[in-house]
Amino acid sequence: MNVSRQSPFRCLVTGASRGIGAAIVDDLAHLGYPIAMTARTESDLLAVASTLTVPNLVIPGDVTDPHAADMIVQRVVSEWNGLDVLVINAGEGISAPITRTDDALWARMMEVNLNAPFRFIRAAVPTMKEQGFGRIVVIASVASRVGAPYISAYTAAKHGVLGLVRSAAAELSSYGITVNAVCPGxxxxxxxxxxxxxxxxxxxxxxxxxxxxxxxxxxxxxxIQPQEVAAAVRFLICDQGAINGQGITLDGGKVQI
Ligand SMILES: NC(=O)c1ccc[n+]([C@@H]2O[C@H](COP(=O)([O-])OP(=O)(O)OC[C@H]3O[C@@H](n4cnc5c(N)ncnc54)[C@H](OP(=O)(O)O)[C@@H]3O)[C@@H](O)[C@H]2O)c1
Incomplete structure (x- = not known):
């Protein structure tokens, strides 16, 4: 692996306590990278941390708290003097027909799947710009690409986050920062x-x-297996910088846009 910044990358993974996030942590740990992990449930994060032999930080928090992203990113930067890889994975999907999608459900889907990713990118960019290097990967969804019944709020948020990824990539490419998405089924x-x-x-x-x-x-x-998502994340963070503003769809070939 030959990348423009010297490994090991200092990594932050949101939603790291189970599922896709825990698989990403495991994969990055096998590369020997130090990993900071966040999610709401500290005991679950500590259980993941107990499996690691790399340096790690457990920073519990609710990403929908408007101050969480700044607090978590600052904590990592102050502990490790920088941040190379940000994996924005925390998310939630609640289904309902449009007529039963009330304002609270709509806002909840936007907050966790779109607003929080925006705040994490905004929080990490100054440090990454200063370093002249950064790799940001958002775990989006096939719902970032196509609509489906009963998930209008989730789909709108996941479409939005892919737009955020594309725009951030266009804005930040000249600073050595890439911003990409993985879009699993x-x-x-x-x-x-x-x-x-x-x-x-x-x-x-x-x-x-x-x-x-x-x-x-x-x-x-x-x-899809969580390890397949983790492998796509690894591919994106180890790229030299050519792959930027992309969403890699992992769904066995059904969605091809
Ligand atoms: N599973 C799928 O089929 C699928 C498909 C496409 C995309 N995705 C996306 O992949 C990501 C991970 O999904 P998953 O299947 O691994 O979900 P999961 O098994 O439910 O895990 C979600 C993780 O996010 C954390 N989290 C949730 N809400 C949070 C909040 N408000 N603040 C902080 N952490 C929060 C959870 O920990 P706590 O509950 O302790 O906070 C947990 O660590 C999501 O963005 C999801 O939309 C999933």
Whole structure:
């Protein structure tokens, strides 16, 4: 691996306590990178930290708190004197028909999936500009690319975050900073398990049948593994800077835009 800044990168991963975030932490740790982790539940973060042999920081926080991004980024920068890799992964998907998407649900989806990523990018950019190097990856979704029933708020937020990625990339490329997204279909994580539970309880359908239906949403008929998302993140952060403002879709070939 030959990148423009000397490894090991100092990394910050949001939503690091389970699912995709925990897989990204594990992958970056195998590269020997120091990793700061945030999520709301400190005990879950400490459980992930206990598996690591690389230097690590556990910084609990709710990313929807308007002050969280500044506080968390400042803490990492002051501990490690810089920040090279920011992976914005914390997110939440709640489904509802449009007529039952109230203002609170709409605002909640925007806050965690769009506003918080914006605040993290804004908080990290001054340090990355000063370093002349930064790698930012947002975990977006196929919902950043196409619409689907019952997820209008989530889809709007995830479309928005891909716009944020593209614009930030265009603005920051001359500073040695890249900003990219990974756009997975259904991933085998607790979030998808909650989706299955919700469909089962709303429809009375059999759990295995629901899982099969969700797997068929991907072109290859399988759920994406969190490790596959982590591998795409690794690819993007180790790039020399040519790949910028892109969203890499991981869904077995179904969505091709
Ligand atoms: N699973 C999928 O099928 C799928 C598909 C496409 C995209 N994605 C995206 O991938 C990302 C991760 O999804 P996942 O499946 O790994 O979800 P998950 O299993 O529910 O994990 C979510 C992580 O984010 C943290 N988090 C959630 N809300 C937070 C908040 N307000 N403040 C701080 N941390 C918060 C959670 O910890 P705490 O609860 O302790 O805070 C947890 O660490 C999300 O952005 C999601 O939209 C997922």
């Amino acid at each position: 259904y991933v085998d994580t607790p979030m998808t398990a909650r989706t299955v539970d919700s469909i089962v309880s709303n429809t009375g359908r059999n759990r295995d049948e629901v899982l099969h239906t969700l797997a068929q949403e991907q072109g290859h008929g399988k759920l």
